[in-house]
Amino acid sequence: MSKNRFDLVIFDCDGVLVDSETITNRVFAQMLNEAGIAMSLEDVFEQFTGRSTPQCLAIVAELRKRPVPDEFVQEFHRRATAALQSELKAVPDIETVLATMRVPFCVASSGTHEKMQTTLGITGLLPQFRGKMYSVTEVANSKPFPDVFLHAASQQGVLPSACAVIEDTPTGVAAGVAAGMTVFGYCGLTPRHRLIEAGAHHTFERMRDLPGLLFARAG
Numbered sequence: 039m040s041k042n043r044f045d046l047v048i049f050d051c052d053g054v055l056v057d058s059e060t061i062t063n064r065v066f067a068q069m070l071n072e073a074g075i076a077m078s079l080e081d082v083f084e085q086f087t088g089r090s091t092p093q094c095l096a097i098v099a100e101l102r103k104r105p106v107p108d109e110f111v112q113e114f115h116r117r118a119t120a121a122l123q124s125e126l127k128a129v130p131d132i133e134t135v136l137a138t139m140r141v142p143f144c145v146a147s148s149g150t151h152e153k154m155q156t157t158l159g160i161t162g163l164l165p166q167f168r169g170k171m172y173s174v175t176e177v178a179n180s181k182p183f184p185d186v187f188l189h190a191a192s193q194q195g196v197l198p199s200a201c202a203v204i205e206d207t208p209t210g211v212a213a214g215v216a217a218g219m220t221v222f223g224y225c226g227l228t229p230r231h232r233l234i235e236a237g238a239h240h241t242f243e244r245m246r247d248l249p250g251l252l253f254a255r256a257g
Contacts, residue, residue, distance in 0.1 A: 088207025
């Protein structure tokens with residue numbers, strides 16, 4: 039490890055870089071209710087946030103007791119994209135945080151590359167992550183398995199033990215811990231205790247506090 043505490047910082051995307059969770063979960067909750075599945079926004083956050091699309095669809099299929107039709111998925115993507123285009127913003131202070139990074143950084147998401155291109159593009163963050171975006175679609179297992187984080191570290195040429203992961207969901211935190219990385223849990227929408235229970239080594243509520251935590255013990 040270098041004189042810095044970490045050699046690579048791996049950011050999750052939704053909820054950490056872009057403030058998308060409330061927007062997409064609201065659309066998802068509305069569509070579930072239209073399909074006859076009573077689900078509040080809080081229920082959606084509890085059951086679906088941090089999971090990949092296949093994982094979410096498997097949960098819905100179990101609730102419906104039958105497969106999810108293709109048109110449901112297509113309609114969700116249509117509505118979610120429209121909502122994101124009109125409402126999405128970067129997480130407060132993330133631009134400042136990225137500007138202060140003293141080590142390389144990248145993004146590893148449960149979303150697809152297309153989704154990252156959309157959300158990071160809308161918020162103006164895409165140039166910061168060109169060539170260093172990693173999706174769960176590139177690996178065998180979704181979070182809470184560590185695959186996407188290990189893939190990101192391997193592609194960046196950094197040992198897992200020298201990586202910091204920034205996550206905002208219990209599923210993502212568990213994946214970072216399983217990867218053998220140091221996990222910083224962002225309590226923007228998820229209660230602190232749930233991230234700690236998932237194994238977060240540190241937690242913080244304001245994104246602007248992250249650099250001080252990351253580099254607190256740097257040489």
